[in-house]
Amino acid sequence: MPSVTQSRSPSRLAIFFVNLLDPAAxxxxxxxxxxxxxxxxxxxxxxxxxxxxLNFFGLLLAIIPRLINLYQVWISRSVSRPLAARRSFWLxxxxxxxxxxxxxxxSRDAWGVMPAGLILSSVTVAFLVLAVVNHALSTxxxxxxxx
Amino acid sequence: MIxxxxxxxxxxxxxxxxxNSDSTTVAExxxxxxxxxxxxxxxxxxxxxxxxxxxxxxxxxxPAAGLKIESIAQGLAHPRMVYQLPNNxxxxxxxxxxxxxxxxxxxxxxxxxxxxDSGKGGKGGNRITLLRKDAQGHWQKYxxxxxxxxxxxxxxxxxxxxxxxADALLVFPxxxxxxxxxxxxxxxxxxxxxxxxxxxxxxxxxxxEGKHLYVGVGSNSNITENGLEAExxxxxxxxxxxxxxxxxxxxxxxxxxxGVAFDPATKKLWTIVNERDEIGAxxxxxxxxxxxxxxxxxxxxxxxxxxxxxxxxxxxxxxxxRAVAPDYALSSHVAxxxxxxxxxxxxxxxxxxxxxxxxxxxxxRKPLNGYRVSYVQFSQGKPVGxxxxxxxxxxxxDQQRIFGAPVGLTLDNQGALIIADDVGNHVWRVSAAP
Numbered sequence: 001m002p003s004v005t006q007s008r009s010p011s012r013l014a015i016f017f018v019n020l021l022d023p024a025a026x027x028x029x030x031x032x033x034x035x036x037x038x039x040x041x042x043x044x045x046x047x048x049x050x051x052x053x054l055n056f057f058g059l060l061l062a063i064i065p066r067l068i069n070l071y072q073v074w075i076s077r078s079v080s081r082p083l084a085a086r087r088s089f090w091l092x093x094x095x096x097x098x099x100x101x102x103x104x105x106x107s108r109d110a111w112g113v114m115p116a117g118l119i120l121s122s123v124t125v126a127f128l129v130l131a132v133v134n135h136a137l138s139t140x141x142x143x144x145x146x147x
Numbered sequence: 148m149i150x151x152x153x154x155x156x157x158x159x160x161x162x163x164x165x166x167n168s169d170s171t172t173v174a175e176x177x178x179x180x181x182x183x184x185x186x187x188x189x190x191x192x193x194x195x196x197x198x199x200x201x202x203x204x205x206x207x208x209x210p211a212a213g214l215k216i217e218s219i220a221q222g223l224a225h226p227r228m229v230y231q232l233p234n235n236x237x238x239x240x241x242x243x244x245x246x247x248x249x250x251x252x253x254x255x256x257x258x259x260x261x262x263x264d265s266g267k268g269g270k271g272g273n274r275i276t277l278l279r280k281d282a283q284g285h286w287q288k289y290x291x292x293x294x295x296x297x298x299x300x301x302x303x304x305x306x307x308x309x310x311x312x313a314d315a316l317l318v319f320p321x322x323x324x325x326x327x328x329x330x331x332x333x334x335x336x337x338x339x340x341x342x343x344x345x346x347x348x349x350x351x352x353x354x355x356e357g358k359h360l361y362v363g364v365g366s367n368s369n370i371t372e373n374g375l376e377a378e379x380x381x382x383x384x385x386x387x388x389x390x391x392x393x394x395x396x397x398x399x400x401x402x403x404x405x406g407v408a409f410d411p412a413t414k415k416l417w418t419i420v421n422e423r424d425e426i427g428a429x430x431x432x433x434x435x436x437x438x439x440x441x442x443x444x445x446x447x448x449x450x451x452x453x454x455x456x457x458x459x460x461x462x463x464x465x466x467x468x469r470a471v472a473p474d475y476a477l478s479s480h481v482a483x484x485x486x487x488x489x490x491x492x493x494x495x496x497x498x499x500x501x502x503x504x505x506x507x508x509x510x511x512r513k514p515l516n517g518y519r520v521s522y523v524q525f526s527q528g529k530p531v532g533x534x535x536x537x538x539x540x541x542x543x544x545d546q547q548r549i550f551g552a553p554v555g556l557t558l559d560n561q562g563a564l565i566i567a568d569d570v571g572n573h574v575w576r577v578s579a580a581p
Contacts (some may be wrong), residue, residue: 010449017356043461044374045371045373045374046374049251052252053252053253056253101190102190103253104189104190104191106253107192107253107254108188108189108251109368109369109370109371109425109457109458110370110371110372110458111457111458111459112370112425112426112457112458116188117510
């Protein structure tokens, strides 16, 4: 996912923050999606409250890496803007926009969250997964071998 | 991107705004057959409260024509309920929510901050203050009972003063003329539901002969978002034996019965109920109803009879089928918190068979609704017609500022109406203008 690798000379601090926070946000959104599924099946209120916190913290954790990404892809003059980087940017941006809507939907009470909350959680995760796929497809294979 | 996010925000605001586009008027939602909109889900949580501003010196709420209003106590700590003793002393319960409700959702974090701004989150005194008129006609304050736990309901039977704390029904020995009761003399008569305490107020009254006590216990959620198991013996009126403390559910499905009182004319029990939120600016109307023994009034599964609330899972069609519709709607989100039957009133125009209701005011709709004391006329033991405003002016005319909000009501022995104002921290007295 970290599309900042496209930069010719990315700040080490930027790489650090993106690698630190981006996976955490991704994990929170995926966990929120799983919690929503469990609530949908069990109707046990605990799960949907958990899901709203996970979505909430996912958004908080995503702020810094997304701002860095915004800068690297669109503002920084030292960066070339390959298609993959731009695609990655938009997939992540859409995921965040949907997650913001989802935070509002998850502020409803009890079953009022459903089914919209589950649909939005799945769309958020789908965009993030597409961003991962995009990254995998655009990463030169010799790098993978080095890993 | 910034423009895009701005557009999204604007879009959200517009969507939320749609909730408030009034197709139904407030007047249509008052009376025995309120017009009910279709429920709608919101995108942005509907929060709309004016900002708290203190009453300016000399500023008061606005009484109806032919009435005057005066402040008889100031500087109280969130005065909620008032009760008149036989010797015309007036008790004021100063309290607010006990801090027993954990923050379990991001929404609670935000709404807590908004509530603070409106003055409705002010710290409660956890005490009862006594007001007595001295020989010069000035009202004096006396610290009556200390160390209570969010007291609300009060009722005297003979020489026993019953106080409904947020977690228990207490009984204190009372002698006419007492200015102070040592809190250690209180006896814990009965436990009341106290976990979470989302709706914490415990309203209280006694049957006309003093045979039973009735306690209004609010639900533990707006609409079961704390789980159905948290609603045990809640959203109910409990009947309590004043001697033993034994209790049973007298009626339930009443989301938040913030006031209970017997009509002196018919000796029937009535309650005011705060209905559910967040399915529209015009849903669900709060109401006034006579309480039938054993009846189920719908919460959480349905409202106004068989209008099902889909937010409650799993559903209970058998309960919905036997849900009773209440007698008289007060319109949506007015938040009735105090009631006083008018028998004994000497307020011109408000002195016959009827009921005073304090409407604490909405926090989730625009335009605001409530923020007044109203009077509902009764005829042959039933409420009729549209309510009349007795006192308003608790918010500024542009609805941006809130000075006060009415809660507890009682009548003194001159037939004047006493109003507790928990936002402005005053007790007001309304009487006939000279």
